[in-house]
Amino acid sequence: xxxxxxxxxxxxxxxxxxxxxxxxxxxxxxxxxxxxxxxxxxxxxxxxxxxxxxxxxxxxxxxxxxxxxxxxxxxxxxxxxxxxxxxxxxxxxxxxxxxxxxxxxxxxxxxxxxxxxxxxxxxxxxxxxxxxxxxxxxxxxxxxxxxxxxxxxxxxxxxxxxxxxxxxxxxxxxxxxxxxxxxxxxxxxxxxxxxxxxxxxxxxxxxxxxxxxxxx
Amino acid sequence: xxxxxxxxxxxxxxxxxxxxxxxxxxxxxxxxxxxxxxxxxxxxxxxxxxxxxxxxxxxxxxxxxxxxxxxxxxxxxxxxxxxxxxxxxxxxxxxxxxxxxxxxxxxxxxxxxxxxxxxxxxxxxxxxxxxxxxxxxxxxxxxxxxxxxxxxxxxxxxxxxxxxxxxxxxxxxxxxxxxxxxxxxxxxxxxxxxxxxxxxxxxxxxxxxxxxxxxxxxxxxxxxxxxxxxxxxxxxxxxxxxxxxxxxxxxxxxxxxxxxxxxxxxxxxxxxxxxxxxxxxxxxxxxxxxxxxxxxxxxxxxxxxxxxxxxxxxxxxxxxxxxxxxxxxxxxxxxxxxxxxxxxxxxxxxxxxxxxxxxxxxxxxxxxxxxxxxxxxxxxxxxxxxxxxxxxxxxxxxxxxxxxxxxxxxxxxxxxxxxxxxxxxxxxxxxxxxxxxxxxxxxxxxxxxxxxxxxxxxxxxx
Numbered sequence: 009x010x011x012x013x014x015x016x017x018x019x020x021x022x023x024x025x026x027x028x029x030x031x032x033x034x035x036x037x038x039x040x041x042x043x044x045x046x047x048x049x050x051x052x053x054x055x056x057x058x059x060x061x062x063x064x065x066x067x068x069x070x071x072x073x074x075x076x077x078x079x080x081x082x083x084x085x086x087x088x089x090x091x092x093x094x095x096x097x098x099x100x101x102x103x104x105x106x107x108x109x110x111x112x113x114x115x116x117x118x119x120x121x122x123x124x125x126x127x128x129x130x131x132x133x134x135x136x137x138x139x140x141x142x143x144x145x146x147x148x149x150x151x152x153x154x155x156x157x158x159x160x161x162x163x164x165x166x167x168x169x170x171x172x173x174x175x176x177x178x179x180x181x182x183x184x185x186x187x188x189x190x191x192x193x194x195x196x197x198x199x200x201x202x203x204x205x206x207x208x209x210x211x212x213x214x215x216x217x218x219x220x221x222x223x224x
Numbered sequence: 225x226x227x228x229x230x231x232x233x234x235x236x237x238x239x240x241x242x243x244x245x246x247x248x249x250x251x252x253x254x255x256x257x258x259x260x261x262x263x264x265x266x267x268x269x270x271x272x273x274x275x276x277x278x279x280x281x282x283x284x285x286x287x288x289x290x291x292x293x294x295x296x297x298x299x300x301x302x303x304x305x306x307x308x309x310x311x312x313x314x315x316x317x318x319x320x321x322x323x324x325x326x327x328x329x330x331x332x333x334x335x336x337x338x339x340x341x342x343x344x345x346x347x348x349x350x351x352x353x354x355x356x357x358x359x360x361x362x363x364x365x366x367x368x369x370x371x372x373x374x375x376x377x378x379x380x381x382x383x384x385x386x387x388x389x390x391x392x393x394x395x396x397x398x399x400x401x402x403x404x405x406x407x408x409x410x411x412x413x414x415x416x417x418x419x420x421x422x423x424x425x426x427x428x429x430x431x432x433x434x435x436x437x438x439x440x441x442x443x444x445x446x447x448x449x450x451x452x453x454x455x456x457x458x459x460x461x462x463x464x465x466x467x468x469x470x471x472x473x474x475x476x477x478x479x480x481x482x483x484x485x486x487x488x489x490x491x492x493x494x495x496x497x498x499x500x501x502x503x504x505x506x507x508x509x510x511x512x513x514x515x516x517x518x519x520x521x522x523x524x525x526x527x528x529x530x531x532x533x534x535x536x537x538x539x540x541x542x543x544x545x546x547x548x549x550x551x552x553x554x555x556x557x558x559x560x561x562x563x564x565x566x567x568x569x570x571x572x573x574x575x576x577x578x579x580x581x582x583x584x585x586x587x588x589x590x591x592x593x594x595x596x597x598x599x600x601x602x603x604x605x606x607x608x609x610x611x612x613x614x615x616x617x618x619x620x621x622x623x624x625x626x627x628x629x630x631x632x633x634x635x636x637x638x639x640x641x642x643x644x645x646x647x648x649x650x651x652x653x654x655x656x657x658x659x660x661x662x663x664x665x666x667x668x669x670x671x672x673x674x675x676x677x678x679x680x681x682x683x684x685x686x
Contacts, residue, residue, distance in 0.1 A: 032359075032396075036311050052396065053297075053302075054298055057397070063507065063508050063546060064507065096285060097282070099280055
């Protein structure tokens, strides 16, 4: 009986310890938890502690434009962005974040260093580079570099996100979301660009440009 | 509103049944299906179980390709960090399995229908109490109603099922990552986050045929809801997992975790469970190779004098490829058990278990799986101690026993929290022989135990 009482007491003490901590909290509904703590304790599970995610399901956030991270988190929170991976994972995560936490999260990930992927498909990379630099003339599709910058690191105060070093699969998925759906109202311009007149961007061109971007 | 609607569905079951019988002449199985379908229709995309309510995420964030209960790398971290991600919510959800099992040989008989005669019925239902308690502690607890607890119609009862309390914390920054935690559970291996442990990896569909009546090693669920374990674990740099736990008889103050599971099994003192796993994740793939050791002394009679000593060494492996629209997973679990008997002069026995499973889902909607099982034992002292139903003479005991077979399965997830599937379990050998002069279900052939299982499996909460 004595052992049982000790066991229960120890267990209760352990379970109740740290009820109100914010130092390593994973509580997404506590405004007192700093954004950096949430980035480390929660976001890092998918996006990586340094913002370089492992699985291409999840975009790399390292080196992303901070204003762009803020705008996307607000799009998720308001449910304006509704692409499947967005609502499946991010609607819930973002639902109770405060503006302050969102700004702090953005500051954390934007200050991390992006690590590009590697590809040994030289032909695909060359095709992709051509689209990035020159666009697709017969589709009247402008060069990606025009808005996203010569290095692909984004600009325009975060209106144009960093696309350099992003997972190829993620870029390809988002290009298809822009082209074929209305799930990302923030990407209206990309919808026009990917549905160029007279020709839309092709699956092969999407593959080429996304592969190239993942390596720079 | 939804909660009210769903609760209403179940609270009017009796009235509904009465009316259906009187007015429409609808029989009970069809009625249950109607009620089940109505319950499904009363849910919407937000109507997901307790953890999903807590995180606001879809099932597939934590479950590979939406196949509950198999976990993704994120699902594992959610569990290892004590079920604490998200915001505290109402920690309740329900799960139900509606289905039928149709055995190839003559089914068992009884008053009313039996578990293997192919009758569509409500088989099992669970209430989950699951969620974040504090910022560093959480629980997963399951109470299960089993309609076939006695293998005769309507003899079911409610019992304590998988239970896992944990406290955990994580030290993480760009230079270090260490999760550590403490755990209390009622099923050796249920605390594991990989699905190659017997508690989670095989027969995850609640009414699966599994490997029939073969006697598996202790770690294959013998002590599920019978023993209570406490332990501590570490997960370092998402690479090395180590755990040490001790299991004791789930009686006294712990009995709430073992209620309703038949006669209490008694084990001697604290029995160690050790677990080590190495993990690696690259691109869309991740892999785990692990080892566990479970050492149990079980009393052989109510007077608790003699014990049999079981030592289970298990090596397990898991692989996953997770990138929409494809999910592929594979698991292999190999256990070798040594049994030393308390009876003076008894020669030790061994039990070997090999379980393997591969599954694929497309768009987290359409899936197929193939499982293989091979359970064998030496019989110096007749492990399992049962007569061999494959053989004609009641005096014949199993020789070098072995039960082996395959289970192909196809399934469909029309919405994220409902899975509908069909399994066919094919026995190549039962208790060491493929055919014999026996009668009854086997009718002289191992294939007499083959069974088709159809199921509708759903989990709800709002």
